[in-house]
Amino acid sequence: xxxxxxxxxxxxxxxxxxxxxKIPVSENLIVNYLGGRGFGAKILYDxxxxxxxxxxEDNLLMFMTGPLSGFPVPSASRLTVITKxxxxxxxxxxxxxxxxxxxxxxxxxxxxxxxxxxYDGIIIRGKSPYPVYLYIxxxxxxxRDARKFxxxxxxxxxxxxxxxxxxxxxxxxxxxxxGENLVEYSSVLHTASRAAGRGGVGAxxxxxxxxxxxxxxxxxxxxxxxxxxxxxxxxxxxxxxxxGQTLNWRLNGTAGALVSSSRRGSQAVKNYREGTxxxxxKIGAEAARKKYWVKNYACYTCMLACKKSGxxxxxxxxxxxxxGPEYETGTMLGANLLVSDLAGLLKEIFDADDYxxxxxxxxxxxxxxxxxxxKGLIDIKFxxxxxxxxxxxxxxxxxxxxxVHRDGVGELASHxxxxxxxxxxxxxxxxxxxxxxxxxxxxxxxxxxxxGISYATSxxxxxxxxxxxxxxxxxxxxxxxxxxxxxAFFGYRNDGIRNFINAITGIGYTEADFLKVGxxxxxxxxxxxxxxxxxxxxxxxxxxxxKEPLSYGAGKGKVLTKEGFYRKLLHNYYIERxxxxxxxxxxxxxxKELEIS
Amino acid sequence: MEELKQEKRKTISxxxxxxxxxxxxxxxxxxxxxxxxxxxGKDGSYSMIIVEYEKCAGCRTCETVxxxxxxxxxxxxxxxxxxxxxxxxxxxxxxxxxxxxVPNVCQFCTDSPCVDACPSPINKKTGKKALSKDxxxxxxxxxxxxxxxxxxCARACKEKSAGVIIFDEVNRRPTGMCNLxxxxxxxxxxxxxxxxxFVKGKIDKRRFYKMKPDKIAEILAKEWYKGKxxxxx
Numbered sequence: 028x029x030x031x032x033x034x035x036x037x038x039x040x041x042x043x044x045x046x047x048x049k050i051p052v053s054e055n056l057i058v059n060y061l062g063g064r065g066f067g068a069k070i071l072y073d074x075x076x077x078x079x080x081x082x083x084e085d086n087l088l089m090f091m092t093g094p095l096s097g098f099p100v101p102s103a104s105r106l107t108v109i110t111k112x113x114x115x116x117x118x119x120x121x122x123x124x125x126x127x128x129x130x131x132x133x134x135x136x137x138x139x140x141x142x143x144x145x146y147d148g149i150i151i152r153g154k155s156p157y158p159v160y161l162y163i164x165x166x167x168x169x170x171r172d173a174r175k176f177x178x179x180x181x182x183x184x185x186x187x188x189x190x191x192x193x194x195x196x197x198x199x200x201x202x203x204x205x206g207e208n209l210v211e212y213s214s215v216l217h218t219a220s221r222a223a224g225r226g227g228v229g230a231x232x233x234x235x236x237x238x239x240x241x242x243x244x245x246x247x248x249x250x251x252x253x254x255x256x257x258x259x260x261x262x263x264x265x266x267x268x269x270x271g272q273t274l275n276w277r278l279n280g281t282a283g284a285l286v287s288s289s290r291r292g293s294q295a296v297k298n299y300r301e302g303t304x305x306x307x308x309k310i311g312a313e314a315a316r317k318k319y320w321v322k323n324y325a326c327y328t329c330m331l332a333c334k335k336s337g338x339x340x341x342x343x344x345x346x347x348x349x350x351g352p353e354y355e356t357g358t359m360l361g362a363n364l365l366v367s368d369l370a371g372l373l374k375e376i377f378d379a380d381d382y383x384x385x386x387x388x389x390x391x392x393x394x395x396x397x398x399x400x401x402k403g404l405i406d407i408k409f410x411x412x413x414x415x416x417x418x419x420x421x422x423x424x425x426x427x428x429x430x431v432h433r434d435g436v437g438e439l440a441s442h443x444x445x446x447x448x449x450x451x452x453x454x455x456x457x458x459x460x461x462x463x464x465x466x467x468x469x470x471x472x473x474x475x476x477x478x479g480i481s482y483a484t485s486x487x488x489x490x491x492x493x494x495x496x497x498x499x500x501x502x503x504x505x506x507x508x509x510x511x512x513x514x515a516f517f518g519y520r521n522d523g524i525r526n527f528i529n530a531i532t533g534i535g536y537t538e539a540d541f542l543k544v545g546x547x548x549x550x551x552x553x554x555x556x557x558x559x560x561x562x563x564x565x566x567x568x569x570x571x572x573x574k575e576p577l578s579y580g581a582g583k584g585k586v587l588t589k590e591g592f593y594r595k596l597l598h599n600y601y602i603e604r605x606x607x608x609x610x611x612x613x614x615x616x617x618x619k620e621l622e623i624s
Numbered sequence: 625m626e627e628l629k630q631e632k633r634k635t636i637s638x639x640x641x642x643x644x645x646x647x648x649x650x651x652x653x654x655x656x657x658x659x660x661x662x663x664x665g666k667d668g669s670y671s672m673i674i675v676e677y678e679k680c681a682g683c684r685t686c687e688t689v690x691x692x693x694x695x696x697x698x699x700x701x702x703x704x705x706x707x708x709x710x711x712x713x714x715x716x717x718x719x720x721x722x723x724x725x726v727p728n729v730c731q732f733c734t735d736s737p738c739v740d741a742c743p744s745p746i747n748k749k750t751g752k753k754a755l756s757k758d759x760x761x762x763x764x765x766x767x768x769x770x771x772x773x774x775x776x777c778a779r780a781c782k783e784k785s786a787g788v789i790i791f792d793e794v795n796r797r798p799t800g801m802c803n804l805x806x807x808x809x810x811x812x813x814x815x816x817x818x819x820x821x822f823v824k825g826k827i828d829k830r831r832f833y834k835m836k837p838d839k840i841a842e843i844l845a846k847e848w849y850k851g852k853x854x855x856x857x
Binding site: 098099136143182185186195196218219220244245246247249250253254256257264267268321322323324325326327328329330332334336338339340345346347348349350 | 709
């Protein structure tokens with residue numbers, strides 16, 4: 028291959044046929060889509076028939092690296108898991124299985140190890156008749172029996188699977204009971220505490236009866252301009268070393284935002300009814316550091332170490348060691364449910380990860396049920412006797428268990444808030460906080476219409492990482508394709524990243540070309556969704572944000588207006604995107620410009 | 625903000641401390657490593673890498689810089705650090721659940737079981753076996769010209785020390801011996817978390833000396849992740 032930094036090889040596994048193949052990666056795909064999320068979008072768009080059943084044999088589940096993966100570029104640890112989502116749906120279904128694609132990213136050590144093993148990504152197709160895991164050591168690839176691991180929580184599995192190998196350096200990615208049971212918003216876990224959490228990637232893995240992938244490698248592909256590469260490494264390590272932001276990440280991780288976001292009124296509180304949690308200090312970073320945190324830990328060659336592991340030292344859950352709270356987990360299973368008991372919150376987070384369920388969606392779903400219960404739209408019988416009142420940790424833990432086992436009310440809740448609100452009716456859709464069936468994350472909308480744009484227009488359904496403008500969205504899609512962590516962007520800016528990509532690949536992107544890749548990825552994803560029947564009717568925020576102003580805190584009185592949001596902000600966004608503002612569908616000329624057919 | 629300043633201060637003061645220690649013999653305490661007594665060999669021939677486990681975040685930067693430094697690439701007659709393939713590193717970080725990270729590096733054993741186990745003939749030019757102790761820095765030096773490719777060194781390291789030396793079956797040679805990068809260990813220099821220290825002197829007693837990563841992790845996890853009665857940091 029002329030392009031460096033890649034092998035030009037995907038590992039392609041058909042679990043139905045038990046067939047293991049190596050397939051070439053075209054230079055065209057690399058130049059136009061670069062990796063990760065981009066590869067996934069293009070492959071899904073080209074290979075999936077519209078209306079494909081996400082749980083069917085034809086759905087592809089992909090684990091993609093980027094051009095930075097495996098190189099010791101600070102914070103280039105991200106893996107993207109891409110598939111057709113089992114969890115999203117349009118207002119009007121064009122096919123029985125209409126849904127968006129989904130991409131979910133996870134840090135740690137898995138993406139680098141795929142690269143070390145000699146692959147640019149792994150594509151899983153088909154379905155195994157019984158539980159299996161995938162064993163990859165360089166060229167040696169085997170589909171192995173995983174029946175003895177089926178049903179095992181991720182924390183135990185993380186320890187047990189290591190005993191299978193004589194080499195302690197295997198990296199493993201896996202699902203828990205939630206994914207096995209096809210809970211729609213199941214996650215894929217790595218190191219028992221890192222999750223590709225969103226969009227139900229874990230459920231698709233479960234539908235393929237694939238418990239885990241274990242990988243170990245010893246190789247690295249050469250880079251195009253070695254001299255530039257080592258100079259850039261030196262330069263950016265220095266930038267990270269001397270930056271105050273680096274220390275901030277180490278000190279608080281994302282948990283620092285628990286308090287600051289709450290003060291701004293931008294937090295999901297009480298099922299997004301409020302933006303400020305009065306008791307946030309009890310579950311914030313400072314409290315966690317004082318009471319439970321043990322150490323900072325980092326992903327592959329990352330200088331930030333935003334992850335915090337800790338141990339619960341008191342109360343009924345004493346002895347449980349896990350990470351968190353982070354901003355998302357701490358908000359969705361904490362502030363959003365009015366949980367102020369930090370030990371209880373940590374236990375909830377531990378359980379969510381152990382079950383392998385998305386903490387964001389399950390927190391959002393339980394918040395919805397709490398509100399419906401409080402308003403008397405459902406009774407305790409509906410909840411199978413669980414007194415699901417705000418802040419009740421015990422009830423939350425019980426409900427989580429029911430959901431991941433799809434038992435009783437848990438079966439209904441395992442499909443998320445859109446499904447629940449349709450089931451319950453009685454106007455509950457106004458506080459079913461989702462877009463396209465995908466639950467919103469921990470950033471509330473009232474005080475920030477731009478956050479609303481991020482949620483309304485993201486291609487995997489509501490996504491806080493999407494960005495509220497064309498530019499930030501295109502840049503996000505680009506970053507997600509390179510293997511770099513978004514938290515580390517401050518150490519690179521656009522130029523630093525592009526310089527690295529050019530030194531590694533030799534492609535020679537100009538800034539305009541480079542950003543164009545991001546735009547191309549975003550539009551390819553959009554076209555996948557358009558083909559499934561999504562249009563402007565699906566770029567809609569829950570009514571709550573237009574009807575119920577925040578009642579206290581810094582954002583008191585704040586609420587969106589439909590005029591301002593839909594007719595100005597969103598309309599202008601479509602125009603800027605080169606999409607038809609009446610349908611939200613990309614125009615022919617835009618698609619031609621981006622070479623999407 | 626106050627904590628942020630403290631975080632910064634901690635890093636700086638620790639660095640100063642190590643420098644001071646390195647200048648003169650002293651009795652000092654590394655968190656988690658325990659009391660360490662330090663004295664100089666007459667020829668300054670005792671150097672080593674000390675791991676402060678509490679600070680290790682498990683990022684494996686040390687592996688990549690070790691590999692890059694010891695496997696350089698030549699371009700147009702000039703030498704550059706290699707790509708940093710961690711497989712080729714002499715220091716290896718092992719990760720455990722609950723989150724405990726153990727960088728495993730040559731223990732600079734005072735009795736050198738690997739050298740003792742080496743049955744190779746003496747290289748007439750150097751007067752040394754395939755494995756020997758460097759007279760200046762005290763690290764293990766490998767001489768492939770007299771190596772018998774038997775793997776005894778790796779077995780000895782595994783049995784009597786931390787199991788750092790791995791016998792590479794493909795190239796039929798021992799790997800993993802730390803050469804201290806000629807006196808400027810890159811792992812220490814680049815560790816983003818200040819978890820590795822280059823100490824010149826002789827350390828008589830230290831905690832975890834010659835212990836295997838699994839065992840170290842087991843002990844640390846018990847101390848750090850105590851369900852009751854507080855924690856280390």
